[in-house]
Amino acid sequence: MILPIVAYGDPVLKRKAKDIPEDSAELQQLIDNMFETMYNASGVGLAAPQIGKSIRLFIVDASPFAEDDDLEENERETLAHAKEVFINPTILEESGDEWDFSEGCLSIPDIREDVFRKPNITIEYLNRNFEPQSMELDGFYARVIQHEYDHIEGILFTDKLSSFKRRIIKGKLSNISKGKVKVDYRMRFPNLTKKR
Numbered sequence: 001m002i003l004p005i006v007a008y009g010d011p012v013l014k015r016k017a018k019d020i021p022e023d024s025a026e027l028q029q030l031i032d033n034m035f036e037t038m039y040n041a042s043g044v045g046l047a048a049p050q051i052g053k054s055i056r057l058f059i060v061d062a063s064p065f066a067e068d069d070d071l072e073e074n075e076r077e078t079l080a081h082a083k084e085v086f087i088n089p090t091i092l093e094e095s096g097d098e099w100d101f102s103e104g105c106l107s108i109p110d111i112r113e114d115v116f117r118k119p120n121i122t123i124e125y126l127n128r129n130f131e132p133q134s135m136e137l138d139g140f141y142a143r144v145i146q147h148e149y150d151h152i153e154g155i156l157f158t159d160k161l162s163s164f165k166r167r168i169i170k171g172k173l174s175n176i177s178k179g180k181v182k183v184d185y186r187m188r189f190p191n192l193t194k195k196r
């Protein structure tokens, strides 16, 4: 089932999400619905707060990046298989010199801005079978995970921009929260004033 994606301005996106105590049939169903929702919106990652659930869960499928001919063969190989469910994750370490990349977010349609992040991460998490996993990653897979991880910490990529950049996009963000944006997937807008 495709779920509505929560738009910028909803308080759930600013909340630090809670750990998931145990596996359940509902959780497995939710994960399936999140994948359907993400693919329908052509996203490469989706975090539970974005569908209105303040729990520590996000999904990633960064395989579309594997088509990028500018990347090295080994990174493309990693990205081709970069599909995973992250439950109760912890980023243990981030290292290296920050690099910038133009990020977008399904909750903030039509805005892309350069965001600086460290290239290397070590992450521990439970997969969808609740088996403990650990990965060391870099490149685009790491970046998508960092973006999604921020979501469960209540942080949006727009929070990482300079105050100057934020001022420039302020009006656009306000419009998004009111539903004044063209988007071709289901969304829920926090400040929608009236229905047409």
Ligand code: NI
Residues within 6 Å of the ligand: 104, 105, 106, 107, 147, 151
């Ligand atoms: Ni996002």
